[in-house]
Amino acid sequence: MRHMIDPLDFSVQEVENLLNLADRIAADPARYQEVCRHKKLATLFYEPSTRTRLSFEAAMLNLGGSVLGFASADSSSAAKGESIADTIRVISCYADICAIRHPKEGAPLRAAMYSRIPVINAGDGGHQHPTQTLTDLLTIRRRLGRLDGFTIGLCGDLKFGRTVHSLIKSLSRYSGIRFILISPEELRVPDYVLREVLDPQGIPYEEVTSLEEVMPRLDILYMTRVQKERFFNEEDYVRLKDTYILTEDKMKLAKETMAVLHPLPRVNEIALAVDGDPRAAYFEQVQNGVYVRMALIMTLLGLSDGGKERTE
């Protein structure tokens, strides 16, 4: 049985197959509207989330399946002290596949060890968020037409930003990628990402603090929110939250073909005026997220051969 816990759980070829399937779904969603009929997705969200949970649920509903689950730890048996291992053993009796969002790092892996159904990591603490990464890869590929040979700037909270860690890990498998890591000193990319992912493969990267200075060089700008919920100390959050704000003026420094991505939700790190810029790709990302999750659900359920032709 396959799970999706870490972005590297799928090989480059498997990721390509998945993105190709997502493209086919995007081209003709109706063709796939029955492929998960009588299948159930459990969404186990121990941490508040709007878009990821709804994206998973929309994906399953689009495939003709059903969804069940909970949206916060308070409304689950975790509030009574049940372990994640016990919860997944129970859920395995109710659903065919599940997506888990958990504030503690490694919780989805723990669940996968005891599960009888495929487990998808829908975000674990500040660690990984592989389905956001697949969404990002699909969006980059649709914008640039490729997943190699470009410069990407990752900006904001690179320390606790799980989407950033997952994306760096995944992109490190493609050739010709240059990373520019833009963050305040306190929110730099964790040491292990640099020492064990980028350095050994000789992947070029720079750590900088100024967004403006590097803007002209970027093919992709990946903005992130400074996440209040990752700080133990509110003072640190208040001090760092407004470090980077992408404005129309800063966009003038960028290439005409650059794409701005953001995993959302945004607070104020991208000015509303940027939304109308054709280079803003973050709402496109949301739509791509549904397609890629549809493709992932199908793949993990062994339905990767695709949908049926409509008979009508």
Added chain:
Amino acid sequence: MNTTRSIDSIVNGTVIDHIGAGKGMKIYSLLHLDGLECPVVLIRNARSGRYGKKDIIKIEGEISLDLDLLGYVDHNITVCTIRDGKVVEKKKLTLPKKLTNVIRCRNPRCICTVEEGIDHVFTLTEHNTYRCIYCESRGKM
């Protein structure tokens, strides 16, 4: 009584040899050897052809050693099993591929530091560091 002779002549037991000089006390403590009833000898700064100086621990008696723990603390160690005064087995340790409950994950955001009953498991990376299998934090003793 000849003290040197009684140290050297283990009849049935274990000799932990080639311990890096200065690490003997740490290993003595980590293996909880102070709780043993049998004779235990720690030799510090013994002459070593290979390393210049080394520590040695000799235990007269049957005990079960956590070789993963020993390998993690000092992978140059050799563990010799003595039977009837002869070395019957010599194990050269290496860095273990996996450590279970040898070191503790210190990441307060990791599932294994929050839920009870979860083993703290670390795996050896290509870069000779240990990472928690759950959160990938670096393991430290």
